[in-house]
Amino acid sequence: DKNSAPEIKNVIHDALQKVTMIHQQRLNALKQRRKQGIKAVFARFLEQILEVGDSKRRKRKAQKVMKDLENGRISHARASQILHELNKRQEGGWFLRQWQSF
Numbered sequence: 712d713k714n715s716a717p718e719i720k721n722v723i724h725d726a727l728q729k730v731t732m733i734h735q736q737r738l739n740a741l742k743q744r745r746k747q748g749i750k751a752v753f754a755r756f757l758e759q760i761l762e763v764g765d766s767k768r769r770k771r772k773a774q775k776v777m778k779d780l781e782n783g784r785i786s787h788a789r790a791s792q793i794l795h796e797l798n799k800r801q802e803g804g805w806f807l808r809q810w811q812s813f
Contacts (some may be wrong), residue, residue, distance in 0.1 A: 750807075750810075754810050755807070758803065758804075766801070769800060773794060777790070
């Protein structure tokens, strides 16, 4: 049993280090989220205001893509890519992503 005591201490020490590291990572993530909090709230507010106009632009673009596809001006792959991007933008959060890229 004396041989197992150092092994148990090592296991407990390793577990404690791992838990401490995870705890620190989560604290850092929370701090980062707080910094972005006000910016994110403001961006969501602006996005709601701009959403009406953006939805109209998305619809016009989708109609143009379909017409271009029908007339053979773009490929199926390109049309699929553009429509996928439009659908992703419809999910929301686009304004914050665009704002953070500046």
